[in-house]
Amino acid sequence: MRSELxxxxxxxxxxxxxxEFSVPVNxxxxxxxxxxxxSKLNLASVRASGYLQNTWRWDMGGDKWVSFIAGARAQYWTxxxxxxxxxxxxxxxxxxxxxxxxxxxxLDRDFSFWFASGLYYQPPFYREVRGFDGTLNxxxxxxxxIHFVLGMDRRFTIWDRPxxxxxxxxxxxxxxxxxxELDNVRIRYYGANLAKGFATGIDLKLNGEFIxxxxxxxxxxxxxxxxxLFNDTYTKRYNANGDLIVQGYTFDQxxxxxxxxxxxxxxxxxxQRVNVALFFQDEMPGIPSLKVQLSVNFGTGVPFGxxxxxxxxxxxxxxxxxxxxxxxxxxxxxxKGQEKRGFLRHIDNMWVSLEVFNLLNINNTIxxxxxxxxxxxxxxxxxxxxxxxxxxxLILRF
Numbered sequence: 001m002r003s004e005l006x007x008x009x010x011x012x013x014x015x016x017x018x019x020e021f022s023v024p025v026n027x028x029x030x031x032x033x034x035x036x037x038x039s040k041l042n043l044a045s046v047r048a049s050g051y052l053q054n055t056w057r058w059d060m061g062g063d064k065w066v067s068f069i070a071g072a073r074a075q076y077w078t079x080x081x082x083x084x085x086x087x088x089x090x091x092x093x094x095x096x097x098x099x100x101x102x103x104x105x106x107l108d109r110d111f112s113f114w115f116a117s118g119l120y121y122q123p124p125f126y127r128e129v130r131g132f133d134g135t136l137n138x139x140x141x142x143x144x145x146i147h148f149v150l151g152m153d154r155r156f157t158i159w160d161r162p163x164x165x166x167x168x169x170x171x172x173x174x175x176x177x178x179x180x181e182l183d184n185v186r187i188r189y190y191g192a193n194l195a196k197g198f199a200t201g202i203d204l205k206l207n208g209e210f211i212x213x214x215x216x217x218x219x220x221x222x223x224x225x226x227x228x229l230f231n232d233t234y235t236k237r238y239n240a241n242g243d244l245i246v247q248g249y250t251f252d253q254x255x256x257x258x259x260x261x262x263x264x265x266x267x268x269x270x271x272q273r274v275n276v277a278l279f280f281q282d283e284m285p286g287i288p289s290l291k292v293q294l295s296v297n298f299g300t301g302v303p304f305g306x307x308x309x310x311x312x313x314x315x316x317x318x319x320x321x322x323x324x325x326x327x328x329x330x331x332x333x334x335x336k337g338q339e340k341r342g343f344l345r346h347i348d349n350m351w352v353s354l355e356v357f358n359l360l361n362i363n364n365t366i367x368x369x370x371x372x373x374x375x376x377x378x379x380x381x382x383x384x385x386x387x388x389x390x391x392x393x394l395i396l397r398f
Contacts, residue, residue: 001048006126008041010134016372034372039134043126045079063096075142077123084142088118110155120145128178131191132309141193145174163208172199177227181314182269183307184367184383190309197227197268214291216280222273226265229311233260263312267303275299289331297323306370306378316380318365327355334397349397354390361388 014035053071060066069090076083092114121142129140151168177195181188201223210216237245238257278296299321305314334349358364368380 084121090116116149161209199225295325
């Protein structure tokens, strides 16, 4: 059980002012703000949770076995007065397959296959309960999803060193979702269960010891995650020539026709279609105490749009994410053949490392800041992550 007491004070405002021209236009001595929000909120509540799980295993001889895991988690929150139960299962099959090498030796082909499913509830936190208008929603419910996961892994040996390959495919059906917008690096929730959605993808990973005793890995993932807000529509307006009128640019045109559009499923802010990550470690030939680490990350862009409660407009994509980090580590004490004299005898291990983050000095976009002009049009300005950075460390263990 956990008790929560939250005191929240909001004071937000936006003034659009350029060259002594304010939007909206000042009237007399009054200063009119484009946006203003003030509120005082207090929330006292208690959360209770518990889970129960058990594992069964059946050995069928010949290194074949089946395991079954079943469990459930229950949660209750006094603020919403909602009790949720999340059951889950996992079935694993190990076939115990064997193979013979060219020399006639028995080799392990250590495969495992599994299927997992479950009904998952995610009770909201405070920020998800608070809407754009600064009020709390007492009718909020936990977000819910049904998961289906099918996967396998294989353990094998290359160069007399252990390796493991893992593959998973998943599909998640979600409802009672609480949509949210990204405002720079701030997450702003709608404060209500207004959407349904789904997520599907494949994760692949290979990890092992390319160098004896030093683990490296590479992972590739692809994912699609979308949501459909209930009863969300927008109107397209056309002039007499059938041209679409874009608000902010064509104030002088009069709409003679219009069409109501239901946007349907749109990408969620976390919809990153492809992600590739590589981490590789190696030792310098002839100098085992000198190691190098290389990290490479690549990802496609994620959706974004203006933070103004128009989720259907969040169809833009950030630029590709690309980053390379490299590090060099030299063990000064503690390795084989390194003598310790005098005060150094009290030190078990000592390393010095030099790391270079964002080696290629690529401008990766983390978010966008939106600026509104006097013509009512919003402009997005990208915010970048840190450029190339050096980090020098000395580590001692006694």
